[in-house]
Amino acid sequence: MFKELKILAVVVSFSLLTYYLVEPFAHGEMHAHVESNHFQYDGSADIEEVEVKIENLKAEKETKEKAEEKVAIEASIVTETAHLEAKKTFWSDVKRISAIKGDAAAGETAYAACAGCHFKDAPAMGGVRPPELNVAGALYAKDYLIGLIKDPTMASNVDHKFSAERQHPMSSVVYMVSSDEDIANVVAYLQSIAPSIDEVTPKIAFENACGRCHANKYMKWTQIGTKPTFKYKKDDLAFQIKTIEYQDGVKAYMGKLPPDLSMYYRSRGEHFLETFIENPQSHLAGTAMPRVGVTAEGAEKVIEYLIESADPKHAERNETGKWVMIYMIFFVLAAYLWKRQIWKDLH
Amino acid sequence: MNESRRGFAGKLFGGVAAVGGLASLVAMKKTWDPLPSVKAAGFTSVDITVCAENELVVEKWRGKPIFILKKTADMVAEQNEAETARDIIIDGSHYLVAIGLCTHLGCIPAYRNAKKDFKCACHGGEFDSSGINTLAPPPSPLVIPPFKVDGTTLVLGEEGPEYLKMKEAGVLA
């Protein structure tokens, strides 16, 4: 008996060792762990990214021998240092504006400038449909909304993709709502018209925060809306063409078509999704995907939607599994009793 | 060693295994069930206003052809009670709505406008403009599918109040 337990221990140890090396260890080596900032939008990750970049450039400069190579890297260091200062200034501005108590009534007046592009079923601007802002005050974090109005590319951490020659579709807002008070007021207004976050369904959260660039086939979501069932093939094809034309616009704006998110909960996992939504640059440096600025609860809703599209049967699986394991206890017991009866004669 | 105890342990194990096998069979049976998307597609809406008088319209419902025939005033006047009992009346007009499969062996009969009846090419069976069988071999009238009247829309697949009344009267097939 003890010999068999010893053999079992050897087999189990080697198997567990192999499992550990091939799964948790290897996957840890392949994917660096990214810490969450718990959906606090304070620019700390953005600033750190540039600081690390500067450190790497300095280290690279040390390895170079030729003078002209050193000079080229020094120029990059100068650019990045200016970049770092701009980011620090931006996020301290956000912090300053956040401290102001906004006036929702005054904000409503200033909001008129925004309503020109932001309304239900608004057409695409520069490739992407501007979202309706009725739930923005609940779905998106206050600091993010402030940052977005102040400088959309900085707030979304995609400033590396834009320049004086290539402007963000929302760049004109800086002329329309620019003073600290105006920004604070507009954000206060948005918060006043928004429902409570509990009333924001996962579907609304996803469609608002992600659905204007990302399709979700399994939930029948296209970037231009939920796909209806058509009686006639001609109508179906017409809708498909409309979808493709919109997608071409997004592709031109983003550089490539944002992927369909149907299975992303299973292919990327919850921790990746949380940290990615908070700051896409943390996982895909240089990506065109903007930070979308959802609150922690907003992110939870989006992820709930993604679980529904990738793994709607998880509850049934857990429930069935529980019953199967209970059954297996009886199975093991019965098998043991039978074995013992038979082997009583043989030992 | 007690023979009956050994027999018991073996039978107990067999029984436990059989329970597991049965549970697996239940899961297997459910895997064969029609998919939710198939069952959801089992409803078809038809806009009745596009129908012209004495012109057969054929729609599809659950993969089957559905005959929709708008009757002329003359046709309605000439009908007997049994025939009128099978009419669906929408917006003042009388319609025949029936599954377009001959009740003999399932071929699709053709509508003859001039004679205002249906002729099945397979074995020569005939139905009148209310779908009632008039010439053998079909043994029974064309089947009326579950339907619901929603304004001027006919929803096939749903058992509306008019359908249930016809069911009680025994005129469906």
Added chain:
Amino acid sequence: MAHFEKANSIEEWLDQRLAIRTVKRVMSAEYWIPKDINFLWAMGMVLAITFGLLLVSGIFLLMYYQPNVDLAFDSVNYTIMQEVDYGWLWRHVHAVAASVVFLIIYIHMFTGIYYGSYKKGREMIWISGMLLFVAFSAEAFSGYMLPWGQMSYWAGMVITNLFSLGSLEMNGIVEWIRGDYVPAQAFLDRFFMLHVLLIPLAILGLIGLHFGALRIPHVNNQEGEEFDFAVEAEKYKSGDKIGAKVIAFGNDFMAKDMFVVAIYLVFFFYLVFWNYGFAMDPVNFDPADGLKTPAHIYPEWYFLWSYEILRPFSKDIGLIAFAFAQVIFMMLPFLDRSPNVAPANRRGIFAIWFWVMIVDLIVLTAMGKLPPAGIYSDIGFYAAVTFIILFIALPFITKLEKKL
């Protein structure tokens, strides 16, 4: 026409026509197995049960799977996993069983190596078993193509590329295997055919051969003792079940097997319901995209040791080493020059050889998963060289072994 009397029971009726009593006697009640065995001897039954699980779950997957490059991914991840009642169960069972079967195969194989169950009359059991390993590997590979995810596509691309045979650049062969320039519809269809029909038939045939090869030499025992099965069988039949060195397959061996199977199934179902990530790699939940290679491509865990023998060397040498690794286990009965059938711990240096091989295979497996860079590629290189040396050394080590 043979003479038939009236039968007195259903069993007798069937026995008159099909000799079922003889079958029962030969295959079960008087199929003698040594008594001195441990739970590792149940791995064969565990494999049979797992293969059964693969067949049954496969049947239900087959009802809904679409072998079309545009429909395959959704037929698995939407229709089967989300729409079909219990579809997720068959998919999870199939994926987990396909991975765990290799753990059991390796345990079964190393048990055979440890106890010397591959020689002195048992060579065909070993060879048919290794052929089963090859067949299961082909079955696993072809099956992995079917969901048509990113890993399916790129694993298909990489493995079929191997057949260009390095510097020989036989690209025509590669295109012939694929039926196209790249893995596409023709590729998917033919691997579907292989997975669903041809390889399962081969596996069933090989299992028959494997079982048949067991009968004359008989199953081995923990000490490798050679005894007279006829004498021991008589002891057993005359009532001395305790003194006899044999047990009957049915119900003695079966009862112990079923207990081991029961414990195994607890572990198996725990994986099916809660810990299945190792069997369903996240990369394969991205639909196949021929224009985008994933950042990390790696085979399933059970192929990693073999993959790592291919990787550290230059193209042609790597292919030769890889071919060596596939074939060398099959040659084991002929490389082991010692006549001793005994557990490794009684065979001197062979015991060291055995445990070094086990550790080396685990190291190769781990390195095969990791990106080939830095210290990992160095360790992988030395582990691959060790593997080759181990097998070249085996004839010499065993030739020097003292006869027990």
